Amino acid sequence: MDNGKIKISRLFKSYGTHMVLAGFSAEFEKGKTTCVMAPSGAGKTTLLRILAGLEEADSGSIEGMEEMKKSMVFQEDRLCENLSASANIRLVRQKKPWGRDREEVRQIREAMTAAGLSGCEDQPVRELSGGMRRRVALLRALCCDWDILFLDEPFKGLDEETKKQVMDYTKEMCTGKTVIFVTHDSKEAAQMGAVCISLDHKEEERQ
Numbered sequence: 001m002d003n004g005k006i007k008i009s010r011l012f013k014s015y016g017t018h019m020v021l022a023g024f025s026a027e028f029e030k031g032k033t034t035c036v037m038a039p040s041g042a043g044k045t046t047l048l049r050i051l052a053g054l055e056e057a058d059s060g061s062i063e064g065m066e067e068m069k070k071s072m073v074f075q076e077d078r079l080c081e082n083l084s085a086s087a088n089i090r091l092v093r094q095k096k097p098w099g100r101d102r103e104e105v106r107q108i109r110e111a112m113t114a115a116g117l118s119g120c121e122d123q124p125v126r127e128l129s130g131g132m133r134r135r136v137a138l139l140r141a142l143c144c145d146w147d148i149l150f151l152d153e154p155f156k157g158l159d160e161e162t163k164k165q166v167m168d169y170t171k172e173m174c175t176g177k178t179v180i181f182v183t184h185d186s187k188e189a190a191q192m193g194a195v196c197i198s199l200d201h202k203e204e205e206r207q
């Protein structure tokens, strides 16, 4: 086993009679961003959920990520509506009460500023716009202790200018780390400096 790679071999996953993953195999290089591209419904989220341990494959193997701490941005924001933006970001961190750890306050403020959310720290997320909530969800996943990050269309719904700002910050935070990124948009993949692989292989695998 090559320690620098995550090796996925012949993953199968069906829902009832619907085969979503039909023997998917790939290698993801550690320390790099890999983009998984495929049309809608091809099974990208299913693959991420299996890799993140949220769902089991019917068969196949995944090697090389046993010890890795995982973080994920889902397609949905999955925020706690009544908590503030900063409290949502801190939910998945080990922490002292907010304000006691000056370094943490500095880090979160800096991240929020980088994502264009300066001034929203104490605002309940139910009062934020869709694009602001998306960025809180992204920061929550980025600002915790992780070895591998799964991004499921993380920039969806952001306007072009905000998207560029947030992508630049995300790329900086992901430099040298292992990221698996799902998108439909090849421009996003290029901007993230990602190596692209396709999931659109089902028919040839079935033959």
Ligand SMILES: Nc1ncnc2c1ncn2[C@@H]1O[C@H](COP(=O)(O)OP(=O)(O)OP(=O)(O)O)[C@@H](O)[C@H]1O
Pocket: 015, 020, 038, 039, 040, 041, 042, 043, 044, 045, 046, 047
């Ligand atoms: N829990 C489930 N039960 C039944 N079918 C499911 C379930 N989850 C996903 N599917 C089906 O599996 C297929 C792949 O879904 P998935 O969400 O993985 O695709 P995707 O490539 O991420 O799509 P999109 O780009 O639209 O998000 C779809 O046909 C979907 O309806």
